[in-house]
Amino acid sequence: MVNGKSILVIDDNPAILTAVKICLGGTFERTLTLTSPDKALATIAQEHPSVILLDMNFSLGVNSGQEGMMWLTAIHRRFPDTPIVLITAYADVRLAVRALKNGAADFVTKPWDNDELIRVLKDAIDKAGEVIPLEQLENEHVRKVLSKCEGNMKRAADLLGISRQTLYNKMKS
Amino acid sequence: MVNGKSILVIDDNPAILTAVKICLGGTFERTLTLTSPDKALATIAQEHPSVILLDMNFSLGVNSGQEGMMWLTAIHRRFPDTPIVLITAYADVRLAVRALKNGAADFVTKPWDNDELIRVLKDAIDKAGEVIPLEQLENEHVRKVLSKCEGNMKRAADLLGISRQTLYNKMKS
DNA sequence: TGTGCTTTGTCCAGATATTAGACACGTTTG
DNA sequence: CAAACGTGTCTAATATCTGGACAAAGCACA
16 A cells, blocks of 8 residues: 555456556556456455456446446445546446545546556545645635625625634635 | 526527427416527526526537537636536537536536426436535545544545544534 | 665643533524 | 725734654564
């Protein structure tokens, strides 16, 4: 966990798994693979991969992506800190949108571009690693709510669950 | 602003504009339209629409969506509280992903389904209207960081920019 | 196995922030 | 106009945050 990044790739096609493994070998210290998401949760719990690359289409013939979406939500709920990048052969905008709304870090389509895949995975890890100081988070949220209330400090304070004076103080700084 | 929701539709095709206007007439109290995003910022500042429906492809022949993406970021930066739903004729997954990452509330493709469009727009408004109390936001963030630090409270407190004891207190509640 | 370094849980006392309440004043609204 | 509402400001009690300290526990590594 000190510095070497690891990745867990889940795809039911062993050929893809091999290809990805070779492609990512130079980037990640360890590349774990699974041909089925069944044991994904256990594997993640044990190995703590830095990022997960999850194929959306399992159970041959079912290409709606329901399967992958289900696993995405399951994994994301269990490990909200581990970024999940989805990959699918069926470029479906609606699916991609739904995936991102369900917590996916990114969404790429097959056939993929190696460099782009690596960039996407790195970005996902970087973004997941960022930690926003509490005060900054607070300030940003306060400003957002205040602007939504069109400057009405009383209402904003109310919505935020703090007193009006406290909101004053927070604005000064 | 009390209850009647308004929408601003930006599309360079007047026919689409008319179609959308009719489709949304029963849902929104006011439907504003623009055939070019040039005056979008001014219009938004003046009219405060509840949601914006923005077409991605202006300047005929340029279909990469760059134009729309530019306007998305510009509008989103200026009015972060106003949800922006993108619409495009060119179903491009990569574009959709980038749009969502750039702050779009949703992404739909032409031809659209009226009911779905209305649902998406309503969702966008609802989501934008939600206000999370400051304490809840704080707690969620603290727990996230703490789990990312694998329970190491000293490091978590450090990353959060608070003292270790304060983190203790926050955990108790 | 032992030695250092880090982390933990707990305490303290001073500094800072938050709170409810109050007040005069300006603005909105019916 | 009058009532209701928001603002800016103040106070005093309360709560929270902070740095510092301490022994004990955990861990890394020779």
